Amino acid sequence: MSPARTTDHRLVRGARLVLASHNAGKLAEFSALLAGYGITVLSAGDLALPEPEETADSFTGNAVLKAVAAATAAGLPALADDSGFCVAALGGAPGIYSARWAGPSKDFPAAMARIHAEVGNTADRSAWFISVLCLAWPDGTVQTFEGRIDGQFTWPPHGANGHGYDPVFAPEGGSRTFADMTDAEKNAISHRARAFDLFRTACLPQE
Ligand SMILES: O=P(O)(O)OP(=O)(O)OP(=O)(O)OC[C@H]1O[C@@H](n2cnc3c(O)ncnc32)[C@H](O)[C@@H]1O
Numbered sequence: 001m002s003p004a005r006t007t008d009h010r011l012v013r014g015a016r017l018v019l020a021s022h023n024a025g026k027l028a029e030f031s032a033l034l035a036g037y038g039i040t041v042l043s044a045g046d047l048a049l050p051e052p053e054e055t056a057d058s059f060t061g062n063a064v065l066k067a068v069a070a071a072t073a074a075g076l077p078a079l080a081d082d083s084g085f086c087v088a089a090l091g092g093a094p095g096i097y098s099a100r101w102a103g104p105s106k107d108f109p110a111a112m113a114r115i116h117a118e119v120g121n122t123a124d125r126s127a128w129f130i131s132v133l134c135l136a137w138p139d140g141t142v143q144t145f146e147g148r149i150d151g152q153f154t155w156p157p158h159g160a161n162g163h164g165y166d167p168v169f170a171p172e173g174g175s176r177t178f179a180d181m182t183d184a185e186k187n188a189i190s191h192r193a194r195a196f197d198l199f200r201t202a203c204l205p206q207e
């Protein structure tokens, strides 16, 4: 028997948790955020889980779909993240299509250039990242948590850290992009970290 959870669906020390993501950048961020809770983390790749098609029309819908697929396949609690980069001048695009704008070859330079081209000279450079986390349990229970960070779409891309759209996003209050920041700086303020704070409070072992 796995000591995976208590009756109120909180992970306990010693629990195993599947990270239901195939994105190396997200997995690195989650590893840092999950350190110190005594949780054994397995990735979807470690378990050779398939990557489900993201057919929902919202971040929450896709996060639930990914977490439920992994929890069902692995028989373990699973944490998924559905996230995206949203640009005001583009009506919130690419949004839930952020990964698809980069295509199967994950060509983020091309996706960032497409945003730049479509934004053109529009004065409003507001942009934000959203992350919705879903913890799904093998018994069908799901818990979701949303985080957001506001800032600006910046051009040209800048910085060598991070992943995805990080080089073209500067959080409010500065001109440095996420890709200019250390992992710890990004993890202190990011959309994913904000969603993770809510997840931490509801679902991680309390000291
Ligand atoms: O679905 P999984 O397997 O988790 O991996 P994915 O890369 O397909 O992830 P999503 O479906 O959630 O798509 C999110 C997209 O938004 C981008 N994105 C999300 N969070 C980001 C962040 O913190 N920094 C930069 N880009 C980010 C990311 O690169 C993806 O292209």
Ligand SMILES: [Mg+2]
Residues within 6 Å of the ligand: 054, 099
């Ligand atoms: Mg995806």
